[in-house]
Amino acid sequence: MQVRRTVVGLAVTIGAGAAVLSVAAFALSAKGPNATPLTAKITGTAETAQGTVPHAWLDLATYPDSLAGEHGASGGAHPDWVSYGPSTNLHVPAHALVTVTIRQYDSGGAVTNPYFAKAHGTVDGTVSIDGKTETQAAPDAMGHTFTIHAAPTNQDPLFVSVPLPAVADDAKTAPNSDYPAPHVVVFSFLTNGPGEYVWNCEYPCGDGYYAKFGGPMSTRGYMSGSLTVG
């Protein structure tokens, strides 16, 4: 998994015997080719450990190909690559409760590191999988993960990771759909101050690529993207 970063501003000012370092601003580069931002919808407020905060909602999906997400109906450059949709460029409010629903349509296998079969950084440390409250999913039947990482800057930390269970290999295509019925994964997390973060999948799902970490796993806009807070 590569995380690319572009330094857009770094200034050093020296004055009166004191060196003053300005804040280095980082921008995320290499977003998906058609990564129209997906902005969380805010409806009302929620009572949380941080008090009463806005409640924001995001709807995402993971697909066994690239025909339903940000690459268009033709699938773009790699129609057969696994993908997130409808966008990998996500915007959520600062100091808010964010509830994410992910419909997971893909098959999978055993995760490399069982740490990523567990929920981390969510409210109560739980994740709802098909309506059941869980703290983890089966490590030998993982489809993908949704994992937010804080870039190493002075912005507020944010680490959230949830497992997305695999759909059975022999699952039949659902009526009126191109895919089998998905697993529905719902989780909530609290944001702090504004920041730029990256997220990715930590289940090596790039079948056919080196150690399964190549292809869609290492190309922005498929199994990774950006998360802007604020």
Ligand SMILES: [Cu+2]
């Ligand atoms: Cu994946």
